[in-house]
Amino acid sequence: GKYRVISTKSMPGTRWINLLIEQDCRVEICTQKKTILSVEDIIALIGNKCDGVIGQLTEDWGETLFSALSRAGGTAFSNMAVGYNNVDVNAATKYGVAVGNTPGVLTETTAELAASLSLAAARRIVEADEFMRAGLYDGWLPHLFVGNLLKGQTVGVIGAGRIGSAYARMMFLKANGEQPVTWKRASSMEEVLREADVISLHPILDKTTYHLVNKESLSKMKKEAILINCSRGPVVDEVALVEHLKENPMFRVGLDVFEDEPYMKPGLADMKNAIVVPHIASASKWTREGMATLAALNVLGKIKGYPVWSDPNRVEPFLNENAPPPA
């Protein structure tokens, strides 16, 4: 292969590898056993010559890595994720590196996890499962694991983009012949916090959404509300959330993401009114293979000069495509 492309992690499927190999690329997949690569690990991987990198959301793609990639002759980076809060796009632009992400292919899969967590939280499924496995079930009782009926309740979406809208559609599913469910655009976040029985968070993470859900916003929510987060951990003040869960046993959360991933804030793991899963919202086979393929196409497109954004699967151009060329 004429071009050297690195993937910092092994990724599902083979299509992404074949696409690169067919187009003159030599693909190197990092074999390091550790889950999260450090900046130093990645600099070593990049070495002296590297045309493009497919990286992961656990990696810190800032000034140091983009300058190293640029020095190695690299012009392309793709995150294998739709979120790119781990990527300093301005630094990439400064070093002449195009940045891609993988939107679209994970929309429905992520929304399905948010919907699953909503129902699981409402019906206390994880708590009930633990109870059953612990051998505590000694007969049907009128009070056993009584939860919330979601029918007719108000669902709030904060961050109604691709994923948030798909989640809303799923939660509004109705049987044939029933009255259509109504929806409205809330006039403020305050209104959503006050009125919704279930709130699902789907914004991007940036300065404006950091701790969007904090002590104050939690206090405005209904005491028996359900909060779902499949976006990014720091959108929620997790310490305030643990306090709120302690004080409001009927308040429930379903979390896919955490502020200090992979760690949880102290006390969260002990809360029976919390369901916690390890950042798996996009984890369907179809989606993960699609994300890998899109990431490869992003890198390939830049290296070969293809207009990849004309691909029907591709809903965004390179994030910094319209940025001025490096000085």
Ligand code: GLV
């Ligand atoms: C996963 O969290 C993603 O942003 O794709």
Ligand code: GLV
């Ligand atoms: C419960 O199992 C019922 O039959 O109501």
